Amino acid sequence: MDIKKTHDIGTLGSSMKGQKVVVGGWVEDLRELGKLTFLTLRDVTGVSQIVVAGAENLQQVKDLTRQSVVQITGAVQESKARDFAYEIKAEKVEILSRAIHPLPIDPLGRLESGIDNRLNARALDLRNQKTASIFKIRHNVLLCIRKVLTDRGFLEVSTPKIIGSASEGGANLFSLKYFDKQAYLAQSPQLYKEQLTLGLERVFEISSFYRAEKSHTVRHLTEFTSVDIESAFMDYTDVMEILEQLIVSVFEHVEKTCIQEQKNLGMEIRKPKAPFDRVTYRQAIEDLGKQGLTLSFGDDLLDSHLRKLGEIHPGFYFLTEWPLKLKPFYIHEKDDDPEVSKSFDLQYGYLELSSGGRRLHDPAKIKARLLEQGLDPAQFEDHLRAFDWGMPPHSGWGLGLDRLMTVLTQIDNVREVVLYPRDPERLFP
RNA sequence: GGGCCGAUAGUUCAAUCGUAGAACAAUCAGUUGUCAACCGAUAGAUGUGGGUUCAAUUCCCGCUCGGUCCA
Numbered sequence: 001m002d003i004k005k006t007h008d009i010g011t012l013g014s015s016m017k018g019q020k021v022v023v024g025g026w027v028e029d030l031r032e033l034g035k036l037t038f039l040t041l042r043d044v045t046g047v048s049q050i051v052v053a054g055a056e057n058l059q060q061v062k063d064l065t066r067q068s069v070v071q072i073t074g075a076v077q078e079s080k081a082r083d084f085a086y087e088i089k090a091e092k093v094e095i096l097s098r099a100i101h102p103l104p105i106d107p108l109g110r111l112e113s114g115i116d117n118r119l120n121a122r123a124l125d126l127r128n129q130k131t132a133s134i135f136k137i138r139h140n141v142l143l144c145i146r147k148v149l150t151d152r153g154f155l156e157v158s159t160p161k162i163i164g165s166a167s168e169g170g171a172n173l174f175s176l177k178y179f180d181k182q183a184y185l186a187q188s189p190q191l192y193k194e195q196l197t198l199g200l201e202r203v204f205e206i207s208s209f210y211r212a213e214k215s216h217t218v219r220h221l222t223e224f225t226s227v228d229i230e231s232a233f234m235d236y237t238d239v240m241e242i243l244e245q246l247i248v249s250v251f252e253h254v255e256k257t258c259i260q261e262q263k264n265l266g267m268e269i270r271k272p273k274a275p276f277d278r279v280t281y282r283q284a285i286e287d288l289g290k291q292g293l294t295l296s297f298g299d300d301l302l303d304s305h306l307r308k309l310g311e312i313h314p315g316f317y318f319l320t321e322w323p324l325k326l327k328p329f330y331i332h333e334k335d336d337d338p339e340v341s342k343s344f345d346l347q348y349g350y351l352e353l354s355s356g357g358r359r360l361h362d363p364a365k366i367k368a369r370l371l372e373q374g375l376d377p378a379q380f381e382d383h384l385r386a387f388d389w390g391m392p393p394h395s396g397w398g399l400g401l402d403r404l405m406t407v408l409t410q411i412d413n414v415r416e417v418v419l420y421p422r423d424p425e426r427l428f429p
Numbered sequence: 430g431g432g433c434c435g436a437u438a439g440u441u442c443a444a445u446c447g448u449a450g451a452a453c454a455a456u457c458a459g460u461u462g463u464c465a466a467c468c469g470a471u472a473g474a475u476g477u478g479g480g481u482u483c484a485a486u487u488c489c490c491g492c493u494c495g496g497u498c499c500a
Contacts, residue, residue, distance in 0.1 A: 029465075036461040049464070066454085083464050101455060102439030110465060111441045111453055116495055214430070217498075303499070413496095425494085 003071065003096065010045025014086040016076045021088065023048065024071040024096070026127060027064060028108065037061050038081075039090075041072065042127075049079060049087040060093045067099035067107060067127065115415060122420060122429060133261035134417055137254055138405055142206065144253040145227055148246050154202040154229060159192035161185060161208070165379055174212045174222075185210035188398060193230035194330065194359055195386040197394040204229040206401070214424045218413040219351060219403060223422040230396030236332075236342040236358040239395045240318060243346055243354060244274050247316065247404075254408060267410050276346075277317035284309055284319060297339070298323045303350070310349035320344040329369040332358040346399070348407045356397025363387035 006022040025043035037058060039050040050072050052061050064070070071094045079087035104120065105113040107127035118125040125131045146156065163186045166173050174185040189205050196203045205228045213220060231239060248271060255262075255269040262268055279287075284305075285295040291308055295301075301309070301319075309319070324333050324341040334340045343357030360366045363384050367377045377384065405417035415421040420429060 031463050031466055032460090033463060033466080034460040036463080038463050038466085040464075051462085053461075079464095080462055081464055103454085104439070106440055106454070108465080113440060114495080117440075215500085216496095218496095 001094070005043075005071070008045040009041065009043045009048045012046075012048060012076060012086065012088075014076075014078065017078060017086070019076050020074070020091075021076060022071065022073045023088065024069070027066050027068050027070055027099075028127075029066065030061065030064060032061075039064075039070070039072075041070065049081055049084040050074070050090050051077075051087055052090045052093060057090055057093050060095065064095065065099050065101045067103060067124070068095060069097035069099075070095050115413065119415065119421065119426070120429065129264045133258070133264040134405070134409055134411070135419065136261050137258050137409060138417065140254050140257055141250050141401070141405065141408065144250050145206065145246060148249045149204045149229065152202070152242060154204045154231070155200050157193070157196060157200070157203045157205050158207065159186070159189040159196075159205060161210070165382075172212050174210050187211050188226065189228050190328075190330065190398075191380075191383045193228055193396060194391075194394060195383065197230050197232040198386060198389060198391050201233070201392075202229070202231045216424055218415075219406070221402060221414055221418060221421050221423055224414075225401040225418075227399040227401050228396065230359075230394055232392035232394045234395045235393075236320075236344060236356065236395045239356055239397055240278075240320075240344055240346075243356070243397055243399065244276055244316075244318075246399075247346075248272060248274050250404070251408065265409060265411075269408060272316050276315075277313055278320055278344075279309075279313060279317055280321045281319065281323065281340075282321070287312055298325060300326055306347070306350040306352070310347065310351075313347070314349055316353075317347050318344045319347055327357065329366060329373050329375060330359045332360050342395075344397075346397075348403075351403060351407065352400075353403050353407065354397050354399040356395065358393070358395045361387065361391045361393050363391075 003024065004022065005024045009023055009025060012021065012023070023041065023043070025041045027039055028042045028047065029040040031038045035053065035058070037052040039052060039061065041048050041050050052058060072088055072090050073092040073094075074088040074090040076086055077089050079085065081087060103124060105117050105125060107124050109128040109130055118131070126135065150156070162176070162178065163184050164178075164181070166184055173187055176183050176185065187209050189207070189209070193203055193205060205226075207226065208223050209226050210223055212222060229239065229242065251269055251271040255271055258269070282297065284301070285297065285299070288295055288305055288308060293305060293308060295305070320343070321334065321340045322343045322345075324331065324339055327341045327343050332342045334342055341357060344355075345352050346354035360369065366380075366384065366387065370377045370380060402414045402418050406412065406414050409417060411417060415423070
């Protein structure tokens with residue numbers, strides 16, 4: 001049987017009256033009126049109405065279920081329907097695949113199923129135009145990120161996800177058996193991307209990373225997508241600017257290109273204004289002190305603190321110059337204030353979207369910091385070797401793509417914006 | 430790991446210590462212009478183990494699963 005479509009539904013129009021077409025798609029809805037049946041047929045490009053008449057064709061669609069796959073051969077004609085400018089009068093109806101009934105969720109979303117049911121039937125959930133819109137937006141976000149970074153002279157790279165030693169200290173790593181060796185799943189491309197600056201100067205990676213944290217919240221996943229950049233000859237303020245411009249570009253791009261998706265989601269994307277506020281850690285704890293939350297220099301900011309800061313600074317802002325001791329071993333200290341680091345987080349309200357900074361490039365300093373943090377420099381031998389081969393001063397950041405998606409789409413739960421999310425409980429599908 | 434909330438029909442919800450109700454979906458009948466079609470009929474459910482009670486879906490405890498907040 002020939003399954004060649006002559007047209008995608010989105011390419012049809014009322015100007016094609018009388019033209020014979022072959023279309024294929026999923027039965028979204030069907031209305032039987034005795035000697036006449038209307039089908040609403042959807043493919044990935046759009047939706048159309050099919051009119052079925054005649055004893056033989058009616059027999060074909062008599063026990064047709066919603067979401068079944070059909071191929072229609074027919075002619076385009078004018079429609080009297082309110083919602084369709086044209087329709088297809090079916091000459092031949094072929095059922096290519098039958099959907100069972102009942103389906104585990106209502107893919108039209110007329111009755112909105114709970115997230116657990118939808119994730120259990122995720123592939124089907126994508127027939128819901130609201131859900132599909134999220135992932136069309138995600139595609140456009142990725143497209144834009146690649147374009148912006150490429151235009152800035154960054155090269156896209158892929159680093160290993162199976163790693164032989166714990167890259168930033170052992171906590172929170174998934175371990176796995178690698179034949180007869182111990183291996184781990186990478187929680188960040190940090191060490192690799194730093195090394196790559198000495199050969200490629202400016203690199204970025206968009207990839208999944210893994211964190212074995214038993215956090216069950218709307219913003220944590222054990223497998224998440226990270227956008228990472230690392231650049232030689234840039235200070236932390238330079239990569240902050242790149243991040244800021246990237247965020248603005250992403251919002252602008254989606255605002256312009258995803259009109260229908262915004263409609264489907266019932267939301268409007270509004271481009272944020274650059275520059276974002278820059279708030280130093282010292283300023284932040286001072287502000288918190290005024291709100292009755294007393295902190296000393298060196299205290300980490302808890303969720304409650306970040307929420308309060310989020311109230312003071314709604315939207316995007318940078319939280320900069322953290323105490324060095326709160327930062328990983330590879331972060332550079334400030335020249336005039338060695339207690340403070342050349343580091344920043346990009347926040348959206350209370351939500352941390354990105355973390356970055358200037359990195360140490362002097363191997364002696366790195367070794368000292370490793371010891372300070374109770375880590376064994378011998379474990380980092382492979383990494384440290386590269387620092388003797390002409391390691392340039394460099395800076396970078398990692399951006400949580402899934403979290404950015406929740407901000408962009410104004411959706412609370414990060415599971416909504418990931419096709420098959422992994423959290424401490426969910427391993428299937 | 431801890432707190433709070435929850436688990437009722439395929440789905441989304443309601444109710445009750447004593448016959449568990451609706452909407453959408455389904456099945457059957459009718460309908461040649463529907464478009465979240467209409468119309469009549471039919472069928473379909475209290476997560477799991479224990480306890481209290483004459484009686485538990487309802488109250489209590491454990492477990493499992495989910496949601497959410499915190500660490």
